[in-house]
Amino acid sequence: MSVGVAALLSSIPLFAGIPGRERDHLARVMHPFTAPAGSVLFREGDRGDQMYIIESGCVQAARQTPNESRTLALLGPGSVLGELSLMGSGIRNATATAIEETCGWSLERTAFEVLRADPRRDSLDFIRCIGDVALGRLRDRYAAISNALGGEAEPAVPRPQTLQESPPEPGDSGYLKETLFFSRLADPEIATIVGGLRRLHAPRGVVICSSGEVPGALYIVIRGAIETTIRRGRQARRLRLAGPGRAVTHLGVLGPEPSIAECLARERADLLEIPWDRVHALLAGGDAASRGFTAAFNEDVVRALVQADRRTPRMVSRIDRTESVGSIAAISVGRPLATTSPRL
Incomplete structure (x- = not known):
């Protein structure tokens, strides 16, 4: 059973600094979602149109390499996916798959654009948090x-x-x-x-x-x-x-x-x-x-x-094989259950 999106937001570092009244305003424009085990929330290369907050369950974030699909993180309750895809190009750079039934809340891009145009402090603080x-x-x-x-x-x-x-x-x-x-x-x-x-x-x-x-x-x-x-x-x-x-x-x-x-x-x-x-x-x-x-x-x-x-051509050399879960621009911030090693 949901503990309520406002209470969930208060427990997440990304939103913890936003006053309660402003979190309540944000909660009113979010919608619940349920993803059955095995379902895909979004795929690498898709255009991002939603941010997800996990309340229960677990989601795998993976990126396709030339030879295999590589797990970047397993994301559990309190994790946020796709918040940066609401800005910029909005292109997902990993695939997010529910590995067990996962429930939570989502914010659609259209609602985000409304918040971004809203001059009230309630909306401005959230936009600044995402920018930070x-x-x-x-x-x-x-x-x-x-x-x-x-x-x-x-x-x-x-x-x-x-x-x-x-x-x-x-x-x-x-x-x-x-x-x-x-x-x-x-x-x-x-x-x-x-x-x-x-x-x-x-x-x-x-x-x-x-x-x-x-x-x-x-x-x-x-x-x-x-x-x-x-x-x-x-x-x-x-x-x-x-x-x-x-x-x-x-x-x-x-x-x-x-x-x-x-x-x-x-x-x-x-x-x-x-x-x-x-x-x-x-x-x-x-x-x-x-x-x-x-x-x-x-x-x-x-x-x-x-x-x-991006894996750009190296000017002199050897950094292709370095990755970090924290660098995945359109995927996650919050509490990963497990991550891959930062160096392959």
Whole structure:
């Protein structure tokens, strides 16, 4: 018998910091589900349209490799599946199968979108909790890749300021609306977000943020491309190539910590520089511009995480075989009953 979704939410770390009244608001838009033993909640490659919370039973999360299906985790009561698939691309990157009858609660994408547009504090805190999970996963994934590469990180070297401030170009506001980050925002919201920001030009090959350096701001690519790479000794792995409408240095939101990765202009690039105090104010705000910025930022974090999880060609080498359950962007957070070893 169900103990009630509100009581269940209060026992889960992801929701524990949300006040009771706000958890009750979230509970009202969730629906119960029952999955018989052997049934599939979702398959790898499916488009995600629901988040699941397990109240009873057990679910296996598995990923298909070239030779076999590999179990990533066995997830029991209190585990959450698919919360990050509500943002970003929404593509499942593992298959979830009930290995015994499993009951719980689900939140559909349509309800999530309603919550995301709701200016009430009840909804905003939940959206921020999901965003914090995404940032934590991205940080952990970058750290796992760095550890797998081995070798020593090169100390940050002071470098001259080579980013040049450039004036806005005619038609910039209309152009921004066409880029991924700003595509769902109205013109007044875009104007509120970018008003007073510096626009910077980065020549090809210029380092925006070096490994070991504390990022000075969040940068949104307007034109060109910024490559994010982890380098350890002679080993390196490219994590992401961020084109127009994508951001770099997301992890600076978490505090003034040295960057694990290097961000370099792969080609000539124009950037919007958003100081961290401005980023935090937007993430904490409840107005339309702040909600739009928060949604775009969270979705970009999830995209960065998905791209870091891909088995990209190695620039120099050996990290293909490192995985971690915590890095599975669209699958789980909570209390896994068992997991595979982080190294095969």
